Amino acid sequence: MDSFQKKSLFFFFVQQVGEVGIILGQTFRGIFTRPWEKKNFVHQLEEVGVRSLPVVSLTAAFGGLVFGLQTYIGFHRYIGPGSEAYGGPIISLGLAKELIPILVGLMVSGRVGSSMAAEIGTMRITEQVDALVSLGADPIRYLVVPRALASIVMLPCLTLYGDIIGMFAGYFYNTVLMGVNRYIYIRNTLLYMEFWDVVSGLIKAAVFGAIIAIIGCWQGLKTEAGAAGVGRATTRTVVISSILILIFNFFLSKALPANL
Amino acid sequence: MIQIVDLHKSFGGKKVLQGVNLTINRSETVVIIGQSGSGKSILIKHLIGLIRPDKGQIYVDGEEITCLNEEAFSKVRRKFAMLFQGAALFDSLTVLENVMFGLKKYSDYSSEEIKEKSRQALHRVGLRGIENLMPHELSGGMKKRVGLARAIAYQPEIILYDEPSTGIDPIRADAINDLINQMKKDLEVTSIVITHDIVSTYKVADRIAMLYQGKIIETGTPEEIRDSPNQIVQQFITGAAEGPIENW
Numbered sequence: 001m002d003s004f005q006k007k008s009l010f011f012f013f014v015q016q017v018g019e020v021g022i023i024l025g026q027t028f029r030g031i032f033t034r035p036w037e038k039k040n041f042v043h044q045l046e047e048v049g050v051r052s053l054p055v056v057s058l059t060a061a062f063g064g065l066v067f068g069l070q071t072y073i074g075f076h077r078y079i080g081p082g083s084e085a086y087g088g089p090i091i092s093l094g095l096a097k098e099l100i101p102i103l104v105g106l107m108v109s110g111r112v113g114s115s116m117a118a119e120i121g122t123m124r125i126t127e128q129v130d131a132l133v134s135l136g137a138d139p140i141r142y143l144v145v146p147r148a149l150a151s152i153v154m155l156p157c158l159t160l161y162g163d164i165i166g167m168f169a170g171y172f173y174n175t176v177l178m179g180v181n182r183y184i185y186i187r188n189t190l191l192y193m194e195f196w197d198v199v200s201g202l203i204k205a206a207v208f209g210a211i212i213a214i215i216g217c218w219q220g221l222k223t224e225a226g227a228a229g230v231g232r233a234t235t236r237t238v239v240i241s242s243i244l245i246l247i248f249n250f251f252l253s254k255a256l257p258a259n260l
Numbered sequence: 261m262i263q264i265v266d267l268h269k270s271f272g273g274k275k276v277l278q279g280v281n282l283t284i285n286r287s288e289t290v291v292i293i294g295q296s297g298s299g300k301s302i303l304i305k306h307l308i309g310l311i312r313p314d315k316g317q318i319y320v321d322g323e324e325i326t327c328l329n330e331e332a333f334s335k336v337r338r339k340f341a342m343l344f345q346g347a348a349l350f351d352s353l354t355v356l357e358n359v360m361f362g363l364k365k366y367s368d369y370s371s372e373e374i375k376e377k378s379r380q381a382l383h384r385v386g387l388r389g390i391e392n393l394m395p396h397e398l399s400g401g402m403k404k405r406v407g408l409a410r411a412i413a414y415q416p417e418i419i420l421y422d423e424p425s426t427g428i429d430p431i432r433a434d435a436i437n438d439l440i441n442q443m444k445k446d447l448e449v450t451s452i453v454i455t456h457d458i459v460s461t462y463k464v465a466d467r468i469a470m471l472y473q474g475k476i477i478e479t480g481t482p483e484e485i486r487d488s489p490n491q492i493v494q495q496f497i498t499g500a501a502e503g504p505i506e507n508w
Contacts, residue, residue, distance in 0.1 A: 136365030
């Protein structure tokens, strides 16, 4: 790669970051100023939240089961038989702080982020976005703000729901399938698990919600070149938002204190 | 009155508009003709601020609109309505909700008044009993009519028609032409129609302007255009494959 190509790539990157920054700024300004598109917001709450419940239930249940399985093996192998009941807080903490927020983020990115990009992208190429402007509506307020707000609200709700399912699945694997002592498992979980562990996972989920909505809407609004363009926008949305979720997860894990 | 002065627009180095000059008088219907891809849609999208020019000015009733910011432009936009090529109805809204959209944004009417005025707009374009249908349940011609009802519902002063007869059969296209003439007669609106359909052009135009290679090369009444000595205009209106027009 010669220096000209490097410069072009750098300017392209800066341009993309700038575009996202502008949409992000306009969206947050839209969230805090009237008028709000209440009907669209309620519709998006259903689209992002309620309709994601089946996929989140399955993901969280099997995530909890497999995490419970590996923790059981780990305790059994390295500490010894009988120590498996001490895995309860590790399972719950790992699920609440890391696994469930990431799984929910990635699942919703695939289900909802791609759908946002496809819907807005189709509106873009069929001139519906232009029609919105000509009829006095601001596309950011009308399309982006309700989606972003719904995602920021619903991702923590889905994560909390996933936490409960995942923790129960881990408990089920250890106590029902492997015969670990229920009393010690629950007592240790309640003793070492902190409220902040759950809250920090929910904070991450809210950030992931903003990432999914902003990237989906950004890609939708810049869609060009017909059906192929819509396909590219949906693919890019899933790839970019998934990568950003993983990157932001690391930095949020570093930034958020381990306990309060 | 609308005045377009020396309008230029390029996309990625491709010069689409290269100094367009055109004046449109109040209550007249001007049809802008030209080849596909000649920049007709780009030109009228400048009028409602969907695209901003690289250079040049547009005056609406004496006010220069090209220098306005988005907030100021939204007030000017109230004067305009646009019928998009594919009607651009909102997929997620019913027919009635589509027609109500502009009224909700641009007026202070009560919810019941908005519904009533939207129904009147639908009746005006000859549509009844389809208020609760979704856009995908409509034929191409009906979509155009709903698009027109949505455009006229909030009583704009200027209506922009983007290829109103494209994509529908000749009978429905003629019905749309009748509606354009009827809107002009009933509402006294200024109309700007862009098309490459010569039959429609002669039916609705008070004046015709031809856009070629980014400039308006000829304007005149339908009779003047029909008798134009300009070979490019003659080739276009007669639809001859041989002639001076290149890049088709």
